[in-house]
Amino acid sequence: xxxxxxxxxxxxxxxxxxxxxxxxxxxxxxxxxxxxxxxxxxxxxxxxxxxxxxxxxxxxxxxxxxxxxxxxxxxxxxxxxxxxxxxxxxxxxxxxxxxxxxxxxxxxxxxxxxxxxxxxxxxxxxxxxxxxxxxxxxxxxxxxxxxxxxxxxxxxxxxxxxxxxxxxxxxxxxxxxxxxxxxxxxxxxxxxxxxxxxxxxxxxxxxxxxxxxxxxxxxxxxxxxxxxxxxxxxxxxxxxxxxxxxxxxxxxxxxxxxxxxxxxxxxxxxxxxxxxxxxxxxxxxxxxxxxxxxxxxxxxxxxxxxxxxxxxxxxxxxxxxxxxxxxxxxxxxxxxxxxxxxxxxxxxxxxxxxxxxxxxxxxxxxxxxxxxxxxxxxxxxxxxxxxxxxxxxxxxxxxxxxxxxxxxxxxxxxxxxxxxxxxxxxxxxxxxxxxxxxxxxxxxxx
Amino acid sequence: xxxxxxxxxxxxxxxxxxxxxxxxxxxxxxxxxxxxxxxxxxxxxxxxxxxxxxxxxxxxxxxxxxxxxxxxxxxxxxxxxxxxxxxxxx
Numbered sequence: 001x002x003x004x005x006x007x008x009x010x011x012x013x014x015x016x017x018x019x020x021x022x023x024x025x026x027x028x029x030x031x032x033x034x035x036x037x038x039x040x041x042x043x044x045x046x047x048x049x050x051x052x053x054x055x056x057x058x059x060x061x062x063x064x065x066x067x068x069x070x071x072x073x074x075x076x077x078x079x080x081x082x083x084x085x086x087x088x089x090x091x092x093x094x095x096x097x098x099x100x101x102x103x104x105x106x107x108x109x110x111x112x113x114x115x116x117x118x119x120x121x122x123x124x125x126x127x128x129x130x131x132x133x134x135x136x137x138x139x140x141x142x143x144x145x146x147x148x149x150x151x152x153x154x155x156x157x158x159x160x161x162x163x164x165x166x167x168x169x170x171x172x173x174x175x176x177x178x179x180x181x182x183x184x185x186x187x188x189x190x191x192x193x194x195x196x197x198x199x200x201x202x203x204x205x206x207x208x209x210x211x212x213x214x215x216x217x218x219x220x221x222x223x224x225x226x227x228x229x230x231x232x233x234x235x236x237x238x239x240x241x242x243x244x245x246x247x248x249x250x251x252x253x254x255x256x257x258x259x260x261x262x263x264x265x266x267x268x269x270x271x272x273x274x275x276x277x278x279x280x281x282x283x284x285x286x287x288x289x290x291x292x293x294x295x296x297x298x299x300x301x302x303x304x305x306x307x308x309x310x311x312x313x314x315x316x317x318x319x320x321x322x323x324x325x326x327x328x329x330x331x332x333x334x335x336x337x338x339x340x341x342x343x344x345x346x347x348x349x350x351x352x353x354x355x356x357x358x359x360x361x362x363x364x365x366x367x368x369x370x371x372x373x374x375x376x377x378x379x380x381x382x383x384x385x386x387x388x389x390x391x392x393x394x395x396x397x398x399x400x401x402x403x404x405x406x407x408x409x410x411x412x413x414x415x416x417x418x419x420x421x422x423x424x425x426x427x428x429x430x431x432x433x434x435x436x437x438x439x440x441x442x443x444x445x446x
Numbered sequence: 447x448x449x450x451x452x453x454x455x456x457x458x459x460x461x462x463x464x465x466x467x468x469x470x471x472x473x474x475x476x477x478x479x480x481x482x483x484x485x486x487x488x489x490x491x492x493x494x495x496x497x498x499x500x501x502x503x504x505x506x507x508x509x510x511x512x513x514x515x516x517x518x519x520x521x522x523x524x525x526x527x528x529x530x531x532x533x534x535x536x
Contacts (some may be wrong), residue, residue, distance in 0.1 A: 241496065433478060433497055434504070435536045439457040 007277030009105045009117025011128075013135055014183045014191035015095075016198075020112025021051040021329050023179065035079045038062055038071060042083040047427050051083065068442060069428045080442075082407060085111075090345050093321050097381040098138045098347060102131075105277035106382055109240040115188050115339075117275035128184045132203045139180055186211060187272030193222045211269030223263055229256060241267035265364075274380030278319065284377045286311040293332050293369030300329075300370060301358050307375035308354045317377065321346035324379035327357050330372040337366035346381035410444055465521065467514035470493060473521050476532065484513040495526075510535060 017023065021038050026032055036057035050066045060075035072078055084220065088179045092111045099106050105117025114380055118131045125131045178201040183194025193215065194204040206214045217242050220233055238244050244252070244267045254258040265271045286307040294300060300443035311317070323346040329337040341356035355376075423441035430438050449523040471496030477483040486519045497504045505525040512518050 069454065180462055230507060423455075426454075428454070428456070435533055436456050436459045438536075441455040 002280035006115070006281060008274040009103070009106045009277075010186055010272055010274050012185065012191035012275045013116040013118050013128075013132060013189050014188065014195040015099065015116060015135060015139065016181045016183070016192075016195040016358075017095075017112045017179050018181075019054075020092060021083065021085070022054060024088045025084070026054075027085070027091075029081075030079070032079060033349050034060070035074050036060060036077055037079045037081060039081050039083050040068070041296065042085045048424065049079075050080075068424075068426045069440065072194060072442075078262075082403065082444075084404070090347070093346050093381050095139060097323065098141065099135065100382065102134050102138050103277075105275050107275045107277060108382055113192075114189065115275040117277060118184070120253065128205050128207075132182050132184055134204070135182060136178075136180065140178070185214070188275060189266050189271060189273060190269065190393045193218055196222060212245070215267060215269050216240065216245065220244065223266060229259075229263075251431065276279040278382065282316070284311050284314045284317055285374060286314075287372060287374040288375075289372045290370065293371050295369040297365060300361060300366075300373065301354075303373050304354050304357055304361070304375065305350060307373060308350045308357075311375050311377055312348060312350060312353070320382060321348050321382040322353050322377045322379075323381045325353050325357065325376070326376045326378055328374050328376070329366050329370040332365055332371055333362050333368060335366075335368055337370070339364075340378075342379075357418070374378040458534050458536070460522070460533045462521070463521070463532045464528050465523075465530040473530070476511075476513060476519075476521065476530075478532070484515065486511045487514050488512045490518075510524060 022037065025039060026037070031191075033057075035054075036059075037054040038057050039052040039439060040048045041051035048068050050068070050071050051063055052061060053062050053064055053394050055080055057071075057075050061076050062071045062077070062078060066074075068080060071080070077086060084336045092108070092114075096106060096108050096114055099114060099116050103116050103118060103121055105119070107115040107117070109115065116135060118128070121131050121134075122131075125134045155246060167329075180201060181195050181198040181205070182203035183191045183196070183198055183383050184203065185191045185194050186208055190206050190211050194206050197218070198204040220230060220239055220241065223230075223241070225233070233244065236371075238247070247264075249261065252264045256263065262271070279308050288307055289305055290303075294303070298339050308325070313320075322343065324340065326338070326340040328339075339360040341360070343353065343356070345352075347353055413421060422444040426442050428437060428440045432438050461478065465473045465536060466475040466477075468474045473486050475483055490512070492507070492509040495504070495506045495508065503526065504536065506520055506522040507525055508520055508522040510520050511520070518535055520535050522533065523529060523530050
């Protein structure tokens, strides 16, 4: 793990797995694969809304943002899943950790979408085709095959299509049976648009200098537009980026101001936003010197918890998950004790980090009483925006924890009494003058 | 898996009751079932609601009451069928 002062790269590969959270859920619960499934949004506990929708449910008319009652009205067989953002984040962290082995410049944007800076990788992998292949290989090796191959209720016909040669300046590659899409180009915008054009398991490469030509045929929707601007441009007959660029830049600026200039330049391929990686934190250390030497394992385990907590609270750790943790103890008479654990799934929670250390404490305890205990996080894996949210927002972390505890309790109850006894209260027609139409109960399903 | 119609259960569904009225046509006694009847101790607000006149009209006369024992409920008379129902106050 290196410490680099400027982790930025103009050449970008955008790795995108659409419906990542839903795929993670289906990989964990394969019995749902053939059903119309929708995931509820994580932040709408009072008025649950649909977040991600499997194609079978989408065919029935279910769309993200709908209320549960609307969704069930359209698709009576809809299977609704409670979201588990911590699980999705963990899965995504594994993918990101695998990508860090290709390039140190990695910028996760949201769960399922991450940019990899590829400047300087030509020496290792050759042309962009080689870099893309390396990314595909590493992502396939990260143990997420189930997630990448989760079918979401139907095998996309695109997946069965033959490899198509590109007619435009871009080239396409294919990894069969994967939902992983890659776009490569100069700057994040071009790479992202290329990724959205790639078919499942394929990559679209936009050669340097070919950005304007590639972008010209893309629909307006690829631009980061607010709905009003999008509508106004469509009313003006501007349907592609090429049509937007055909307008004089100053005319677009006079209509849409500063934002218009940015949109015009993005559409023309003149903006190249670099991928910005984050500097990996130096090891984070938390130490405790005991007043008197401690030999009891319970006390040592308790001290371990406290030290892991303290190290997790270090502001440098924010946005990073711990991958390698080391504990060393100074013992009486100058002896020492050392254990190290590499977490298969990098984590930012105390229990997960401390668990392997406590196991080792039980299996091979220190040979004498401990005078000083030191916990050190030595390697980190990048997190996502959600991870940063969890790390910084104690409320969000607590909500996620409560949700997990509730799901576990529900599973236990369902196992014991074999029928659903817990329900969600959902709003049906909260505006109705008839009280019985305002709210309803729906099975709480984990 | 059950279908969508059994999965949603409406909350606060009105329960049909028998009601004895006083001379002012206000509920005096509420009978949920045989042997389970309660006197009305006091009256709160009353109001009328006309809704859904464009399809199956709903016309109700509501009255909020406190039953003997202290239970506060809302009674309504379906002015189309003449039936009485009890519902929890919202």
